[in-house]
Amino acid sequence: MEPLIKIEHMYKIYNPGDDEVRALDDVSMEIQRGELTAIIGHSGSGKSTLMNMLGCLDIPTSGKYFLNGKDVFSMTDNQLSDIRNQEIGFIFQGFNLIANLDALGNVELPLIYRGIDKKTRQELSREALRMVGLEPRIHHKPSEMSGGQQQRVAVARAIAAKPPIILADEPTGNLDSHSTEEILQILKGLHEAGRTVIIITHDPDIASQTDRVVQIKDGKIEKDYWNEKE
Template sequence: MNSDKPLIEINNLIKTYRMAGEAVPVLKDISFTIHQGEFVAIIGPSGSGKSTLMNMLGCLDIPSSGSYLLDGQEISQMTDNQQAYIRNQKIGFIFQSFNLLNKLSALENVELPLIYRNISMKSRRALATEALINVGLGERLHHKPNQLSGGQQQRVAIARALAGNPPILLADEPTGALDTQTGKEILQMLHELNEKGHTIIIITHDPAIANQARRCIRIQDGEITEDQEVVHS
């Protein structure tokens, strides 16, 4: 499933924040590549830099120095508007807290990213409906988040991430707010999406979640300490 050309290419990436006039390095000379169709976990404890790295991968922030190529495009030199366009086209986000709008139905929540693509109402409704059916919520299209269980809300979030068919799904602690059984179901869904060709990147602090991936990148104190294939028995 992997192609020769990397989908994501990170080279010598450094991120430094200024706090109280002092330079605080958060990411220190990070380099790695991810190919189309991989299932990768980025794991590290709180304060390791994994959230900052996620923001870089998701085009939510740019590095202080170094290079980030996404599908051959240099992200680190882009304007905010250019990054927003790339996020909308290339990346589907799945968050621990679901990030659904409570006043909107499941269908309307899934439609939201498609509005910014200037897709017609009829087309985006069809795409959103299909995405919800694909995650098993065809009977819940018009339910609002407070009428859904946590697992169902996360399925809506996955449908929203999938509706525009982005090549990358970036999942930040996607099972963190769910019970164990529901978490397993969400991870199984991510496996199935990976088998269909989506590149999955999970950000987690939990080794049990990381072990579900096919490759694990461990980050500690802003540096990669390990990058290896996960062996499944």
């Protein structure tokens, strides 16, 4: 079976020459459909740079990236934008919610950009908020919610359009232990429903709850292993 994601000999080099920094240094990897994968590393390891490549938010100095068999780096800016809108749901550490919109409005916003009609996008948004357990707070604004609730709104926003890939960058970094566990359970549920979920993290405890761990150090893949399940 063709992998969902295939990266070949990817480099991201800043300041080429004597003082160059290799944020990614000859990275090759594959991710199959339906995997629950953690990409783990310390600050400066290259994991965030790799996330930006996987999410089509940046392009490498050299190398190839195939998503669903398509050569991503041969695409135009508009084609890359379509990939980000239709194939990938992003969850960020900082929530990135609009302060003057309620939960429903925040989840709806990307669907407006996709040209989805009002009735359909409200149905999709309500369904996504229900999935993350926030239906009772659908008309609350971010300032009226806890950090964990705000992140659940961000998760709902990422999944409302039913993208096949969920890319979560330190999704629990600003949360307490209870909220962290809630978000992890939601991500695991998405995986069990058939989504491909990739979590970028520095936390070994979070990585231990995924199926596969890709460990990055100094821009290189240091380890790539499967967690043993009980």
